[in-house]
Amino acid sequence: xxxxxxxxxxxxxxxxxxxxxxxxxxxxxxxxxxxxxxxxxxxxxxxxxxxxxxxxxxxxxxxxxxxxxxxxxxxxxxxxxxxxxxxxxxxxxxxxxxxxxxxxxxxxxxxx
Amino acid sequence: xxxxxxxxxxxxxxxxxxxxxxxxxxxxxxxxxxxxxxxxxxxxxxxxxxxxxxxxxxxxxxxxxxxxxxxxxxxxxxxxxxxxxxxxxxxxxxxxxxxxxxxxxxxxxxxxxxxxx
Numbered sequence: 001x002x003x004x005x006x007x008x009x010x011x012x013x014x015x016x017x018x019x020x021x022x023x024x025x026x027x028x029x030x031x032x033x034x035x036x037x038x039x040x041x042x043x044x045x046x047x048x049x050x051x052x053x054x055x056x057x058x059x060x061x062x063x064x065x066x067x068x069x070x071x072x073x074x075x076x077x078x079x080x081x082x083x084x085x086x087x088x089x090x091x092x093x094x095x096x097x098x099x100x101x102x103x104x105x106x107x108x109x110x111x112x
Numbered sequence: 113x114x115x116x117x118x119x120x121x122x123x124x125x126x127x128x129x130x131x132x133x134x135x136x137x138x139x140x141x142x143x144x145x146x147x148x149x150x151x152x153x154x155x156x157x158x159x160x161x162x163x164x165x166x167x168x169x170x171x172x173x174x175x176x177x178x179x180x181x182x183x184x185x186x187x188x189x190x191x192x193x194x195x196x197x198x199x200x201x202x203x204x205x206x207x208x209x210x211x212x213x214x215x216x217x218x219x220x221x222x223x224x225x226x227x228x229x
Contacts, residue, residue: 032216034216034217034218036218036220041223042222042223043205043220043221043222043223044156044205044218044220045220046217046218049216049217087153089155089156091218093216095216096215096216099146099158099161100218102155102156103155104154104155105153105154105155107153
């Protein structure tokens, strides 16, 4: 089955800096890669996703890149703000109703 | 986007009792729902996949007689933790896949924090 590795487990940055979280996956057939943000005690929420036919996607301060050959994808957050502090999960799936496999999560701490 | 409601948000029970957690899709029909368990500062561990009208599919290592799942309708799935023990204390989250254009997206419930004394 699919295996998703996520690094780092903890990331601490100063407000205004950029943050990068990286994930690798094992199943070359995976074609859908969502990122979820989970604030403390709350539900995970989708913040951005990318499909295998696209190399990069941006949404304001958030961007995701995908390298299919290397089987890795990354989340980039620019101009970080304290409210970006949360746990971020990457996931990989075959799309559709296939169950996503989640990474272990990255705890992002943005210091004011 | 789709909304998934999960209740209760918090439950404290005595060891040996059973606890039922409900997961509802409020504005869409979910033929498949997923149940996860999350330990502090850890990832989402898939416990089982709940299919409407059929038996749930459990992940390896998850006791089906311990964690009873019922998906009686297209909008409701329940997880019952039977004869709960302190080691069952955890954060349980359900999710459902969206429909149509959103079918790839997982919509999560708010989670249930179970504390077994």
